[in-house]
Amino acid sequence: MSTMIHDATKLYAVKGGNTDNILGNLVWFSVSDMEILRDDLVKLAMNVGLPEKYVPAPIRPSDAFRRATSEIGGVLKTGEEITEVLMVREVLSAEDRVVRHLIKEVRDKKNVQLNYEKIGEIEFERQWGTMNVIALTDEAKPALNKAKVLYGKYRDYFISDHVRRLIKTALGDCQAVGVRPAGAVYFTPATYEPTIKALNSLVKMLPSSAVEMHYLPVVNADDQKQMLEEKLRGHVLSQVSQIGSMLGGNAQVLSVKKTLKSLASEFAATLRDQNVVSKTTANNAIQQLQGLKQQVTEYESLLDSNLGEVRSTIDILRKQVRIMLDRVSLDNGVA
Template identity: 85%
Template sequence: MVMMTKDTTALYAVSGGTADNILGNLVWFSVSDMEILRDELVKLAVTVGLPEKYVPAPIRPSDAFRRATSEIGGVLRSNEEMTEVLMVREVLSAEERVIRHLIKEVRDKKNVQLHYEKIGEIEFERQWGTISTVALTDEAKPALHKAKVLYSKYRDYFISDHIRRLIKVALGDCQAVGVRPAGAVYFTPAAYEPTIKALNSLVKTLPGNAVEMHYLPVVNATEQKQMLEEKLRGHVLSQVSQIGSMLGGNAQVLNVKKTLKSLAAEFAVTLRAQNVVSKTTANHAIYQLQELKEQVAEYENLLESNLGEVRATIDILRKQVRIMLDRVSTESGVA
């Protein structure tokens, strides 16, 4: 038996055991810089039995363009008298094209002045997914070349952010609950072990050593159940706080609440004061609260614990959002 330290999970894990004696798994992972074609990732996922739905959608060329051009700015040169900074500014975003300018900002420290000069231009053609550049000065050429290189990379290859998103979405479907505030360590119920195993197999087949994932089973014991119930309540608090923030609440205020009851009261205040939230946002909040309620019910069965007050509170919050949605629809003239 291996005991995870207090700084990580404070949960006991075992390297083996019968299925009847296992609550679920502790899962942790890390992702560093990597590149992989989407088609290759899809093939690997299918091979290990992971549904293709977890693979992020194909990259939009316009997103690759914006990401690439956003990374070419920075300090060109600096001394005691002045600093020259390269900035990228979007001047046009139309149906057929996007244009961004390279601007050199000169910060004159001696005379406390700012000077601006356009030194280059980058144009993205949406129909063809191509970019063209114009260098007005020699110092713009390295940045423009870098933009082209990065665009080719981000257009064709998934990077670490995509892999991280894949794992997190899959863990979300596995009803994962974070058990370590300062790091990516999660608990997933035993029912989702096939997905966890498929994820782990996928990680092992990815090129290089950029992604790492481990999982250990958690034994079915009173101490572990109590710990998981505590973590679940914390998870619910965090999720409700995020939903409240999405609806216009003060995230800093919401996050300091110590109980679901007090958080719910703050949530109610937010909804009474909020009149500008969109119908789409309100419906999304209702959906998230329903998903959260179902997750709580699943853990209630797993932990053999009565979490009825948590489910009831979530139901109240859903009704409050529904009332707000009806009010906003009426005020905006939406039937």
């Protein structure tokens, strides 16, 4: 595996070695299908010393309802002349309930006609988190029964997406920087090794062999530092591009990674031209830029490198977003 990482990233990892000679760790993981109760995941996290804040929030029953009912559609029958398709259509979304109808669409290929028939009803009561179904025809029963089963599953169980989100959130707090163009392999500074070890222990305790995580230490050497600085700069470019897009910039323009200076210029043009942006979005952008500056500062110390121009550019961008935020407040009549 270490050979693969060397070929992919031009970084090299070692097994063991002196702690003082370690820059950090290469971390990679994969998550496939799995199910686990949130309470069980919280307990496992606590057992390995991982803060509960990394565990995603409890599933909202309404989200589980929408997901479950969205997965019951599909082809009922198909023939040379007629095809019957099940569809789910939302007809009401109120404060107390959500109502969806199960519709059968009949496609008459010969006469080029579409006919629709309501064959079932699905109601979700927000206060109690309950789902009620009514089958108006026998052919609706299998789909409605499937919806009830899926609702129970999605309401009670975390799946692979939740575990993947947990790992990525924790890696974000470990100042992770992607070291492969396609992602999936990250570098984290040595100071965060306790969290990486806790994550690794958690993954091993999950009730699924479909979840894997590995990490190897990276030695402290000049060529390693040079490569990591290059990856960090690419990371900053990518993050600035994403923040610019979030503020309404042209994603295609902002994704062209020339230099941070040229990207910052495009970013500034975005802010000058953009008038429609919420205060929440602008504040989020400011916070993300502040976090990015802190990350650069930390890597500056780790790599014994002067990244002052990167920090200065991020500061300029923060000030530009602050100007945008002030403009939004004035436009909305906020003093």
